[in-house]
Amino acid sequence: MRRPRPGDRSGIRWRMLRRRLYAAVPVLLGVVTVAFGIVHLIPGDPVQIMLGTGGAFVDPEREAALRQELRLDRPLPDQYLAFLAALFRGDLGQSLQTGEPVTALIAEAAGPSLALAGTALLLGLLLGAGGAVLGQLTGSRVLRAVLSRLPVLAMSLPAYWVATLLLQIFSFHLGLVPALGSTGPxxxxxxxxxxxxPLAGVIAHVLGSGLRTAERESYVLMARAKGATRTRVLLRHMLRNTAVPVVTLTGTTVGSLLGGAVVAETIFGRPGLGRLIVNALQHHDYPVLQGIAAFLGVTMILISLLVDVLYTYLDPRVVSTAVWR
Amino acid sequence: MTAEPLLRIRGLTVSYPAAGAEILTSVDLDAPAGTTVAVLGPSGSGKSTLVAAITGLLPPEARTGGEIWFDGLALHRMDEATRRRLRGRRIGTIPQDPAVALNPVLPIGVQVAEALLIHGLAGRAEAGRRAIGLLRSAGLPDPESVAARYPHELSGGMRQRALAAAALAAEPELILADEPTSAVDVVAQAGVLDDLAAVTTGTGRTLILVTHDVGLAIERAEWGVVMAAGRTVEAGPIRRLASAGEHPVTRSLMAAAPHLRTARLRPGSAALPPARAQGRQEKRGRPAELLRLDRVSRIYPPAHRADEPVPALDGVSAVVHRGETLGVVGESGAGKSTLAALALRLTTPTAGRVLFDGADLAGLRGAGMRAFRRRAQLVFQDPYAALDPQMRAGDAIAEPVRALRLTGRSERAARVREAADLVHLPVTLLRRRPRELSGGECQRVVLARAFVVRPDLLICDEPASALDAAVQAQILQLIVDVQAELGLGCLFISHDLGAVRQVADRVLVLRHGRTVEEGPAAETLEKPSHPYTVALVAAAPGRRNPPPPAVSPAATVPPGGIHP
Structure with a gap:
């Protein structure tokens, strides 16, 4: 067998990825099990809740039909296995409201959500990392002080307030962008x-404090003792060492951007997963909720896999410890 | 010193007005071109601050005064941009701890080549080639492979050599080495220093060697500067300082230097009334066997799957009796720490047996295991790392008593005081946290934590190596005293042969996981028979030192020290 060249890490990286994939299987099962459990965790009879409000009259025939459709008339293990089997075929059931397949609903809503989350992520990274780097490099004390305090402010601004303010200024006042809808970029x-x-705030906060700590590290002093400029030390030495927590943080945030953008989607009248969740909750549309929970769970697993792979590019130590643990 | 020195410092001061701290109050130093100047002093005397002041890498909040002249240039008046161009190009720095001074995410070759790129001395490809040559001349085998590796894939000694290669890449005239070898073993230390000596002697380069290791200074430097509490107190030819130093700090530094010729420390010299210590000695008679390692091997999986697995230990046998100290010496990678881990059953042997008081450690479960955890205690090298920074000293000492549920609450306090007493730790310090204690005080806390459960076996892994010579001497004395008082068996692991000579009754020499030699400490270290032990002893600093004035008179020792 070929002895790996030092520095050639792709073999080890693939082995690690494979192990992480195996490890993801039980997590995946856990996630879909929780999603399955949603219907059974509703206090009271889910069919009653889904069909009516409070103790109002419910058509017994409809009730029986729904019970059968949701397989709630069968023993729990049967239901669970049937749910898994359907899931395996990519069948998440039908919406109670419209009768459309849940997968179609999710696919429809995921598009705008992904576009929004992706754009927000990119913007947040640019603003956050840019702010932290600028704060570190600037010679101006005032700018440095401002940039080190700004992140906390950005994190604490409530989304509905920012959204309303932005609408007021850029849509109603200046008329630069449409106020509502999802048409076009x-x-x-x-x-x-x-x-x-808020994402930029969190990133700038974590990266900034990481960089301020790294400034005193021995390897940074050593780089400066070689004659490196501050810019070189920051870009070449400090940034990659400080990036790991930022990547972790960004990974966890993406999930919440996908499913949690309720406020932004509501105010701007955008379709998306957040809106779909709110709508499904209001109408007790449990198959949809189940489907979204499973979808977001899988997405989170994929993101954390991606984050794990990113680690191995950022920090060579990750690979060597991962192989023998 | 008639010619203008390459580096001349006059009345240098460094202070932190915000913290109200004056680190350097008055430092004068002359470094003639082409010489090696040792800067000596106890920790906290401002040695590292001096180095940072010369390179101009003090924290921004520091205020400096006085003059620093380098080759006719007034560094103290120079702007940052000009000064930066001197760094790495004309003034090279080798920092203290190789474990943290290399960037963990960049390959070694890139870090070595960096100074060449920064100062425009070579293009990218050319710098990479030169880096490999630099690594080779720094004494690293297979430099092509080393250049592609990351710091965590190298041993401490290799990292230190890589750092030296990085610092010397642009061939600076002045080299500042801040404790360059305190973190590596004697053999690597000798190698690194030989390499440094090779680039300084005959090339007209100047080396400022900052160290607390007097033996090393005497061996390597022509001039010495002694610092204490932020000022230079004495300067001159190093040999004159060693034999006829006038300042009390100089004299105490020189006297405390551990020495291969110093005999084993006697218990009772400080801690106990002699009668008590003697009583122990008489009672002892034929000491019972406490720990036996019976042809133990330990194989770790290789770093790369295709490599052969490397045995960290390969068929090593050793015995520790009650009241006796077995010193374990060897280079880093010799298997010393693996031996300790096996003796404590922190890991299990892949072959062979470890017997404690006659019982095989592999068979211990439940209560037997808990009893063993009480009876065998461990002391590490770095006392700050071994203590929880949030925990007060008294709580740290009480922790094993609590964890092992040995006594009730009221008796626990008494046990803690008793242990503190044993290590001469004032009761007032028990309320402090580690950062409020000195290194020596911290190591006393660690020792008290080991002694509080009244163990039978003490395993010390480099217990004094991170400490000043003077404090080191106190800690070693303490270990010897308490050992006699409690009748402990002791496994003392160190790369410092001087320290081992002072505490060990017998010595086990390891190399690449195998026993090289074993025997009484005095004989083995003074008349080593195996060629490897001879080399190890030869590499130890202090071998060629003039004897410390306070310990033994010069007349009894042949010039040139001990020869095998």
Whole structure:
């Protein structure tokens, strides 16, 4: 067998990825089990709740039909296995409201959500990392002080307030972008900024404090002792060492951007997963909720896999410890 | 010193007005071109601050005064951009701890080549080639492979050499080495220093060697500067300082230097009334066997799957009796720490047996295991790392008593005081946290934590190596005293042969996981028979030192020290 060249890490990386994939299987099962459990965790009879409000009259025939459709008339293990089997075929059931397949609903809503989350993520990274790097490099004390305090402010701004403010200024006052809807990239700008601001704050906060700590590290002093400029030390030495927590943080945030953009989607009148969740909750549309929970769970697993792979590019130590643990 | 020195410092001060701290109050130093100047002093005397002041890498909040002249240039008046161009190009720095001074996420070759790129001395490809040559001349085998590796894939000694290669890449005239070898073993230390000596002697380069290791300074430097509490107190030819130093700090530094010729420390010299210690000695008679390692091997999986597995230990046998100290010496990678881990059953042997008081450690479960955890205690090298920074000293000492549920609450306090007493730790310090204690005080806390459960076996892994010579001497004395008082068996692991000579009754020499030699400490270290032990002893600093004035008179020792 070929002895791996030092520095050639792709073999080890693939082995690690394979192990992580195996490890993801039980997590995946856990996630779909929880999603399955949603219907059974509703206090009272889920069919009653889904069909009516409170103790109002319910058509017994409809009730029986729904019970059968949701397989609630069968023993729990049967239900569970049937749910898994359907899931395996990519069948998440039908919406109680419209009768459309849940997968179609999710696919429809995921598009705008992904576009929004992606744009917000990119903006947040640019603003956050840019702010932290600028704060570190600037010679101006005032700018440094401002940039080190701004992140906390950005994190604490409530989304509904930012969204309303942005709408007031850029749509109603200046008329630069449409206020509502999801048509075209221009309509994505304002909601993306709304979501990006707190994200940028968190990233700038974590990266900034990481960089301020790294400044005193021995390897940074050594680099400066070689004659490196501050810019070189920051870009070449400090940034990659500080990036790991930022990547972790970004990974966990993406999940919440996908499913949690309720406020932004509501205010800007955008379709998306957040809206779909709110709508399904209001109408007790449990198959849809089940489907979204499973979808977001799987997405989170994929993101954390991606984050794990990113680690191995950022920090060579990750690979060597991962192989023998 | 008639010619203008390459580096001249006059009245240098460094202070932190915000913290109200004056680190350097008055430092004068002359480093003639082409010489090696040792800067000596106890920790906290400002040695590292001096180095940072010369390179101009003090924290921004520091205020400096006085003059620093380098080759006719006034560094103290120079702007940052000009000064930066000197760093790495004309003034090279080798920092203290190789474990943290290399960037963990960049390959070694890139870090070695960096100074060449920064100062425009070579293009990217050329710098990479030169880096491999630099690594080779720094004494690293297979430099092509080393250049592609990351810091965590190298041993401490290799990292230190890589750092030296990085610092010397642009061939600076002045080299500042801040404790360059305190973190590596004697053999690597000798190698690194030989390499440094090779680039300084005959090339007209100047080396400022900052160290608390007097033996090393005497061996390597022509001039010495002694610092204490932020000022230079004495300067001159190093040999004159060693034999006829006038300042009390100089004299105490020189006297405390551990020495291969110093005999084993006697218990009772400080801690106990002699009568008590003697009583122990008489009672002892034929000491019972406490720990036996019976042809133990330990194989770790290789770093790369295709490599052969490397045995960290390969068929090593050793015995520790009650009241006796077995010193374990060897280079890093010799298997010393694996031996300790096996003796404590922190890991299990892949072959062979470890017997404690006659019982095989592999068979211990439940209560037997808990009893063993009480009876065998461990002391590490770095006392700050071994203590929870949030925990007060008294709580740290009480922790094993609590964890092992040995006594009730009221008796626990008494046990803690008793243990503190044993290590001469004032009761007032028990309320402090580690960062409020000195290194020596911290190591006393660690020792008290080991002694509080009244163990039978003490395993010390480099217990004094991170400490100043003077404090080191106190800690070693303490270990010897308490050992006699409690009748402990002791496994003392160190790369410092001087320290081992002072505490060990017998010595086990390891190399690449195998026993090289074993025997009484005095004989083995003074008349080593195996060639490897001879080399190890030869590499130890202090071998060629003039004897410390306070310990033994010069007349009894042949010039040139001990020869095998």
């Amino acid at each position: 221009r309509a994505t700008i304002l909601p993306a900024v709304t979501l990006a601001l």
